[in-house]
Amino acid sequence: MEGCPISRETCPKLLDLIPQERKWYHDKEKNNSDQEKKLELRLAPPGGDEEDLSAMKKKKNLETRNNIKKEAEDKPIFNLSGNHFSPSNKTTYAPPHISHKRTAPGPVVGWPPVRSFRKNLASSSSSKLGNDQINKSGEGEKQVEPKREGMFVKINMDSVPIGRKVDLNAYSTYEQLSLAVDKLFRGLLAAQRDTSGGEGEEQPIIGLLNGKGEFTLTYEDNEGDKMLVGDVPWQMFVSSVKRLRVIKSSEISSALKCKLLCSYGNMFYSHN
Amino acid sequence: WRRSGERKAPLSLSLSHTHKAASSSNLNRRNQNQTREMPEDDEDQSPPSDLRSQPPCSPNKSRNCISSSSSQTFPDHVLENVLENVLQFLDSRCDRNAASLVCKLWWKVEGLTRSEVFIGNCYALSPARLTQRFKRVRSLLLKGKPRFADFNLMPPDWGANFAPWVSTMAKAYPWLEKVDLKRMFVTDDDLALLAESFPGFKELVLVCCEGFGTSGIAVVANKCRKLKVLDLIESEVTDDEVDWVSCFPEDVTCLESLAFDCVEAPINFKALEGLVGRSPSLRKLRLNRFVSLEEVRRLLLLGAPQLTSLGTGSFSRGDQSDEQEPPDYAAAFRACKSVVCLSGFRELMPEYLPAILPVCANLTSLNFSYANISPDMFKPIIHSCHKLQIFWALDSICDEGLQAVAATCKELRELRIFPFDPREDSEGPVSELGLQAISEGCRKLESLLYFCQRMTNAALIAMSHNCPELTVFRLCIMGRHRPDHVTGKAMDEGFGAIVKNCKKLTRLAVSGLLTDQAFRYMGEYGKLIRTLSVAFAGDSDMALRHVLEGCPRLQKLEIRDSPFGDVALRSGMHRYYNMRFVWMSACSLSMGCCKDVARAMPNLVVEVIGSDDDDENREFVETLYMYRSLDGPRKDAPQFVTIL
Numbered sequence: 001m002e003g004c005p006i007s008r009e010t011c012p013k014l015l016d017l018i019p020q021e022r023k024w025y026h027d028k029e030k031n032n033s034d035q036e037k038k039l040e041l042r043l044a045p046p047g048g049d050e051e052d053l054s055a056m057k058k059k060k061n062l063e064t065r066n067n068i069k070k071e072a073e074d075k076p077i078f079n080l081s082g083n084h085f086s087p088s089n090k091t092t093y094a095p096p097h098i099s100h101k102r103t104a105p106g107p108v109v110g111w112p113p114v115r116s117f118r119k120n121l122a123s124s125s126s127s128k129l130g131n132d133q134i135n136k137s138g139e140g141e142k143q144v145e146p147k148r149e150g151m152f153v154k155i156n157m158d159s160v161p162i163g164r165k166v167d168l169n170a171y172s173t174y175e176q177l178s179l180a181v182d183k184l185f186r187g188l189l190a191a192q193r194d195t196s197g198g199e200g201e202e203q204p205i206i207g208l209l210n211g212k213g214e215f216t217l218t219y220e221d222n223e224g225d226k227m228l229v230g231d232v233p234w235q236m237f238v239s240s241v242k243r244l245r246v247i248k249s250s251e252i253s254s255a256l257k258c259k260l261l262c263s264y265g266n267m268f269y270s271h272n
Numbered sequence: 273w274r275r276s277g278e279r280k281a282p283l284s285l286s287l288s289h290t291h292k293a294a295s296s297s298n299l300n301r302r303n304q305n306q307t308r309e310m311p312e313d314d315e316d317q318s319p320p321s322d323l324r325s326q327p328p329c330s331p332n333k334s335r336n337c338i339s340s341s342s343s344q345t346f347p348d349h350v351l352e353n354v355l356e357n358v359l360q361f362l363d364s365r366c367d368r369n370a371a372s373l374v375c376k377l378w379w380k381v382e383g384l385t386r387s388e389v390f391i392g393n394c395y396a397l398s399p400a401r402l403t404q405r406f407k408r409v410r411s412l413l414l415k416g417k418p419r420f421a422d423f424n425l426m427p428p429d430w431g432a433n434f435a436p437w438v439s440t441m442a443k444a445y446p447w448l449e450k451v452d453l454k455r456m457f458v459t460d461d462d463l464a465l466l467a468e469s470f471p472g473f474k475e476l477v478l479v480c481c482e483g484f485g486t487s488g489i490a491v492v493a494n495k496c497r498k499l500k501v502l503d504l505i506e507s508e509v510t511d512d513e514v515d516w517v518s519c520f521p522e523d524v525t526c527l528e529s530l531a532f533d534c535v536e537a538p539i540n541f542k543a544l545e546g547l548v549g550r551s552p553s554l555r556k557l558r559l560n561r562f563v564s565l566e567e568v569r570r571l572l573l574l575g576a577p578q579l580t581s582l583g584t585g586s587f588s589r590g591d592q593s594d595e596q597e598p599p600d601y602a603a604a605f606r607a608c609k610s611v612v613c614l615s616g617f618r619e620l621m622p623e624y625l626p627a628i629l630p631v632c633a634n635l636t637s638l639n640f641s642y643a644n645i646s647p648d649m650f651k652p653i654i655h656s657c658h659k660l661q662i663f664w665a666l667d668s669i670c671d672e673g674l675q676a677v678a679a680t681c682k683e684l685r686e687l688r689i690f691p692f693d694p695r696e697d698s699e700g701p702v703s704e705l706g707l708q709a710i711s712e713g714c715r716k717l718e719s720l721l722y723f724c725q726r727m728t729n730a731a732l733i734a735m736s737h738n739c740p741e742l743t744v745f746r747l748c749i750m751g752r753h754r755p756d757h758v759t760g761k762a763m764d765e766g767f768g769a770i771v772k773n774c775k776k777l778t779r780l781a782v783s784g785l786l787t788d789q790a791f792r793y794m795g796e797y798g799k800l801i802r803t804l805s806v807a808f809a810g811d812s813d814m815a816l817r818h819v820l821e822g823c824p825r826l827q828k829l830e831i832r833d834s835p836f837g838d839v840a841l842r843s844g845m846h847r848y849y850n851m852r853f854v855w856m857s858a859c860s861l862s863m864g865c866c867k868d869v870a871r872a873m874p875n876l877v878v879e880v881i882g883s884d885d886d887d888e889n890r891e892f893v894e895t896l897y898m899y900r901s902l903d904g905p906r907k908d909a910p911q912f913v914t915i916l
Contacts, residue, residue, distance in 0.1 A: 112748055
């Protein structure tokens with residue numbers, strides 16, 4: 001893939017596999033670079049990623065709404081990931097007549113009406129103990145809807161006791177995220193540092209991504225690994241990030257720092 | 273800044289207030305057609321009453337009238353004074369609502385003496401109106417999002433923000449003591465403001481709330497020195513990795529109730545031990561799943577005899593040291609002489625369940641709804657629970673377990689059976705058999721929530737006859753449109769019997785295959801119904817019409833995925849000002865009709881959620897949520913909400 005996440009060469013090949021009625025997807029891809037993002041190789045239904053994460057935020061784009069409708073009606077082909085984006089998320093916006101008076105096979109949003117924290121019981125450890133009569137496997141996970149469709153992740157900063165949350169859906173680039181982090185923590189950090197109780201100057205928090213600032217932005221991904229923010233394409237980052245941490249740059253090992261400086265440079269200068 | 277108007281100096285207060293109210297006796301009563309209603313509690317049975325705004329001209333008039341205040345006679349002063357002293361004894365909301373309708377003077381004085389305010393829909397009025405009408409509020413109960421939001425039927429960031437309320441109250445009610453929120457969006461900053469603004473703050477209860485984390489909790493714990501109650505119930509609390517338990521002040525606390533079972537974050541157990549040790553008034557303690565059985569044992573050693581309510585946390589051993597003999601957990605529970613309410617069991621290790629036997633005989637409330645317990649494990653436990661009134665469990669106890677409940681728990685008032693596997697096509701371990709048994713054994717049953725996969729009309733009919741005290745009946749047959757599995761008929765007769773024979777019924781949730789007939793029964797017999805939940809039911813608009821035309825007490829109507837359209841919606845227009853809200857999602861409502869309703873009813877806020885502006889592409893409105901409001905459409909509606 002040549003270190004480039006968006007591979008134009010492979011996408012059209014995949015599209016050739018799509019049956020005839022999906023041809024509209026192919027046509028749009030040529031004209032609209034926005035669509036390219038939706039065609040990134042990743043484990044999610046096509047075009048479903050942004051829509052699902054922000055479906056609830058609802059971009060009033062007729063095009064995208066048609067996408068959702070079509071996918072609700074035909075089962076998505078690339079349904080590689082069942083747990084994050086179950087088809088049921090889309091049926092929220094399917095025309096009402098679909099669910100009337102038919103025992104529709106697929107799961108429906110919010111049905112049965114059980115609150116999300118009661119839903120994970122089938123997959124928790126206690127299910128193995130004690131009750132052999134009800135021995136369901138972890139299929140209950142499919143029912144687990146993402147708790148916050150707004151994509152909030154917690155973010156902590158070294159030396160600031162109060163953590164915050166950021167909505168990653170509100171940003172589309174690392175620069176925006178970095179600015180948001182500055183806004184969130186600038187005041188808090190100044191308050192922490194100002195021991196004299198007088199009015200301290202608030203220093204902007206910069207250089208979070210390039211290793212040059214006092215602080216560096218890192219994250220923990222869904223496998224538990226701690227990573228530097230900025231290495232991977234934005235969408236890939238959003239889909240794997242679990243929490244963010246702003247750490248002192250001095251804490252990063254020199255090897256990692258070097259990697260950070262290099263990768264930042266790559267992102268900036270390589271042709272995507 | 274405290275108002276001088278405490279009970280100790282009523283005379284001076286009434287004098288100062290008569291100046292402002294000089295104009296009150298001259299103003300006419302509001303036209304009945306414009307009646308506003310005070311949102312009511314679920315249990316409230318009285319007719320709705322007015323929440324009247326100050327007539328628009330009164331501020332001006334009172335300014336002009338200051339010079340003529342001397343025209344107020346002495347008897348008027350005395351009357352107000354007397355009234356105040358009398359009205360302060362009124363506690364019940366219905367009584368107060370009624371009193372405020374007598375005349376302007378009573379309205380005003382009642383407003384001065386009401387200390388507990390209930391607001392069933394945070395968008396029905398603005399915070400400013402609250403502080404204008406009621407001057408000495410100590411306790412606020414505020415509800416936000418509609419219930420269907422719990423099931424992902426509403427996008428996040430819809431609203432119900434606590435922020436404007438807390439900031440307004442911070443200035444108006446520095447003596448505020450209690451805040452009880454349900455389905456509100458509360459941020460850490462809101463909690464911080466609350467903690468700073470109310471020095472005498474005593475009780476914080478957050479039910480089904482979200483938007484905050486352990487940082488906010490830490491601030492409350494730290495700054496509210498008089499805190500008695502901190503109850504976080506079924507709320508989503510982010511883990512900010514803050515040791516909030518350590519943030520409680522180091523000296524003896526006033527804590528009476530601490531419930532954090534919904535907090536999905538580990539806690540500092542040593543700090544908790546210390547806290548329990550220095551909280552002599554602690555009666556209710558509900559631990560989260562990060563507290564192991566061993567830790568519970570240690571806490572019980574500290575404070576067991578005073579505890580009346582215990583949430584047992586995970587109920588499993590953290591360290592699996594099998595070689596050691598497990599400590600005597602039963603001894604710890606034996607020390608719980610006063611415990612009447614038991615919950616928790618989040619990650620139950622069933623071999624330790626018998627440890628709770630010593631407390632079973634005293635239990636009036638038992639919550640097993642996180643514990644996957646088999647009938648064999650369950651029966652010995654329930655056998656001792658003769659006094660049980662409230663019982664929540666998973667359907668893993670099966671019909672057999674329910675039969676055991678029916679045999680023992682003759683005092684049962686409330687039963688909730690949740691599905692272990694909440695999918696439409698899962699195996700259903702409970703059925704009409706369990707329900708029938710309960711109806712025969714537990715004659716005093718008042719409230720039922722029952723998830724199952726199959727049901728019969730016969731069982732419902734039996735229950736309607738056996739349990740005349742039922743006020744809440746919520747049955748969820750998880751397969752949509754599922755008929756009586758024995759006869760194959762619709763569930764009309766069963767639900768019909770329930771509305772007909774349970775004469776005290778105020779809350780109903782229906783499911784299964786239902787035709788318009790079921791709704792005809794509801795309209796004919798459901799005269800006391802205030803809350804109705806409908807999903808995947810009915811054949812035509814007539815169904816909804818029956819309900820809107822036949823149920824005079826209906827306050828809260830939530831409908832999803834049912835074929836009700838414009839005709840039905842229009843048929844209810846005479847009712848909507850008397851209701852708290854109407855929710856209809858995935859029905860057959862057109863945008864045009866919703867606009868008509870909005871136009872015809874200016875004090876109704878009609879929200880359409882998630883629908884296209886372009887009507888051609890979407891025939892029907894996705895979600896309609898409408899509610900009466902004294903202050904017009906809200907200003908904080910997100911982009912996906914269109915207010916017509």
